[in-house]
Amino acid sequence: MMCYSDFPIPSDYPNYMHHSKILNYFRMYADHFKLLKYIRFQTLVKSVRKAPDYSRTGRWEVLTEKRDGHEERHVFDAVICCSGHYTYPNLPLKDFPGIETFEGKYLHSWDYKGPEDMYGKRVVVIGIGNSGGDIAVETSRVAEQVYMSTRRGAWIIRQVSDNGVPVDMKYNTRFVHILFQLFPINFFNWFGEKKLNAMYDHTMYALKPKHRLFSQIPVINDDLPMKILSGAVIIKPNVKEICGCTVVFDDGSTVEKVDTIVFATGYNYDFPYLPKNAMYKSGHRAGLYKHVFPPTLEHPTLAVVGFIHALGAIMPQAEMQARWVTRVFKGHKKLPSSQSMIKAVEKDTKNIEKSYIVSKLTPLQVDFVSYMDEIAGEIGVRPSLLWLFFTDYPLFKRVLWGPVTAYQYRLMGPGKWEGAHRAIFTQFDRMFQPLKTRKV
Secondary structure: OOOEOOEOOOOOOOOOOOHHHHHHHHHHHHHHOOOHHHOOOOEEEEEEEEOOOHHHHOOEEEEEEEOOOOEEEEEEOOEEEOOOOOOEEOOOHHHOOOHHHOOOEEEEHHHOOOHHHHOOOEEEEEOOOHHHHHHHHHHHOOOOEEEEEOOOOOOEEOOEOHHHOEHHHHHOEHHHHHHHHHOOHHHHHHHHHHHHHHHOOOOOOOOOOOOOHHHOOOEEOOOHHHHHHOOOEEEEOOEEEEEOOEEEEOOOOEEOOOOEEEEOOOEEOOOOOOOHHHOOEEOOEEOOEOOOEOOOOOOOOEEEOOOOEOOOOHHHHHHHHHHHHHHHHHOOOOOOOHHHHHHHHHHHHHHHHHHOOOOOOOOOEOOHHHHHHHHHHHHOOOOOHHHHHHHOHHHHHHHHHOEOOHHHHHOOOOOOOOOHHHHHHOHHHHHHHHHOOOOO
């Protein structure tokens, strides 16, 4: 599900890969398409400014710095910002009275590299997102005790779904997406919560959140419920205050002799290298047209890629955005007027606030299939179910019922890939292949 649209992941790679294998896949991709000669590594972008002739050409002047401190200025016809939204850790110490009295060590999840420093320690993890859950599980294997503090709670889903199929390949399908369009969201909230509670009652595990299942992207963690059940991780409410090595929670309970506090409290986002007036603000989020283009610039020569959050891999979403961006940069696709884009941005902001729980830390949520199809429509590569039904029924069935993999967006239109058809027909073979380690 996370591979690029014209370069399938090797069939012997596991479905959920270690980061070293993901890195190998990126290297194979870069080598296959001969990209490395265009990339300068270990180079800091200090600023991106409009070139003196910007009003006429739309060009940008970029100031970079090498590791040795040497600076260079470059002029580019267009710029894509890919710095993401996990760059600036949010460490809200002012929200934790007494933190200055804490006698142990505290850090943000951004600085966490492994459990090596947690052996025999008493650890409090603040925050129950994916990072907080992973850190709590990993440190619980070596720590004396791990406590996990949460204000809102969370819905926990497993990576392993029905019959052992990866959860995204099971449910990220066009058929499921169509059902979401036909039935009220409260039905799916009820059905999904019922299914999750059948695996482990979120109330009994002290996990039940204040929000409904599809109001926020859930936490994906197969191990956390077992860690809670075994007592290795203890769920606690929000932290009220910190007194020396004692952490006091909202319910009046305390944990003493705390050695380490890990703040899994999310990230702020910023583009400090851009001019202040380059970005349009809309609610809590950067007001980007379809989450990509700043709507107020004179020329469509600046774009942002990968600045979204969905229940699905970022790689195919960022690739889809990049395909659209390049067509706009080349002049093959024209953007609407600035006024029309601003209107679309404001409408999009209202829809996000209506569909999801939004804060200044989580303003970027989109629906994976809807967003992929929307950007594919801009490029002209969105698969037509009706056309496939009449022209290639076996393929139609796999596109409708199977997972929405990126290959679907290489079946037709600009960038059509001849291998897309076969990749779709063999995607479940590649899923099963790494599991065939013993003949049964």
